[in-house]
Amino acid sequence: MKIDLSGKTALVTGSTAGIGHAIARGLAAAGADVVINGRTKAKVDAAVVSIVRAVANAKVRGVAADVSTAAGCEALIAALPQADILINNAGIFEPKPFADIPDEDWSRFFETNVMSGVRLSRAYLPDMLKRNWGRIVFISSESALNIPTEMIHYGTTKTAQLAVSRGLAEMTRGTAVTVNSVLPGPTxxxxxxxxxxxxxxxxxxxxxxxxxxxxxxxxxxxxxxxxASVEEVANMVVYVASKEASATNGAALRVEGGIVQTIA
Structure with missing residues (x-):
């Protein structure tokens, strides 16, 4: 299978390092015009240079914006009014005993892990539906299914992503737009x-x-x-973002190494 995303613009949030950066690199290698996103211009610029060096003829640029805030999402949308592929990857985690998690942490995790994807999907999905093609992917976690007792607030936000993703997928009925989640394990x-x-x-x-x-x-x-390696996770995401994945919609796709002991 040869995945060709030429002519498609892909936005990957939280893509200056880690899984997000590997996804951006994979999408660039498949021919997409990739937009790197991170909080600081310095990190965004460095990530762009890294992909340009790693991928021949890469089409990549960056937008520095903090998507954990409404203002940051608005700035990103203003800089990129239209996208064919949206990868909601930005996220945070922190082990902390439940009794020690204050309201402020619950709010911060929800704003970063959930509302960033909500706001950006709300901005880009209507145009995808109008043009009858698009891909939205939420990077969730196996912690969405196996809530970790050492960071319940994190697991809760990952479960919320699955609910948002499935709900948005229902809105795409009969179109060539898909919305899916990918669930990495320890990476x-x-x-x-x-x-x-x-x-x-x-x-x-x-x-x-x-x-x-x-x-x-x-x-x-x-x-x-x-x-898992970041590339192993990115491989799944690049496929889900492709034209070849047209029949995969509303799914929670696991790249967690078989940790979750269910048959579905």
Missing amino acids: MSEGVEVFVKDLAKANGLSVEEAASNFVKTFRPTSLLQRF
């Missing part, structure tokens, strides 16, 4: 890699041993028995 992004290296150093283990022990301890049902 070796830059931030996680630093955490695992610190864990390895503290316990006198190799990075590989520390990563394996972490998965076996905290995600014991994993069939993969390791962290």
Whole structure:
């Protein structure tokens, strides 16, 4: 299968690093005109340069805007009034005991993880429906199904993303627009890699041993028995954003290594 997204404009929020950056790189390699997004111009510019160097003939530009706020979403939409592909990837997480999570954290997580996607989808979906083609993908998590007791507020926002995604998909009935969610599991992004290296150093283990022990301890049902790479997650997202994925709509697609023990 050759995925060709030439002529399509793709916006990936939170794409200066990690899964978002891998998605942006994958979409650029498939020929899409990619718009990188992050909070600061410096990080956005660096991410653009990184993709230009990695992907021959990449068409990529950046827009610095904080999509965790309504004002930031408005600024991004003003800079990019139309998009064919919207990847709602921006998100935050933080382990914290439930009793220690204040209202402010609940609000901050909801604004960042849920409302960013709501606001941007509200802006871009109507035009996708009018033009009869578009792709919206929410980057959720296996934590949407297995709510982690160490960060219930995070898991709650990931479940909310599934509800928003499915609800929006219902609005696309009979069109060539699709809305789906992708659910990664533990993934070796830059931030996680630093955490695992610190864990390895503290316990006198190799990075590989520390990563394996972490998965076996905290995600014991994993069939993969390791962290996924950001590219493995991005591969699923690029497919879902493609013309070839036209019959995939309203789905919650798991890239979590078999952690979730259900048959559907």
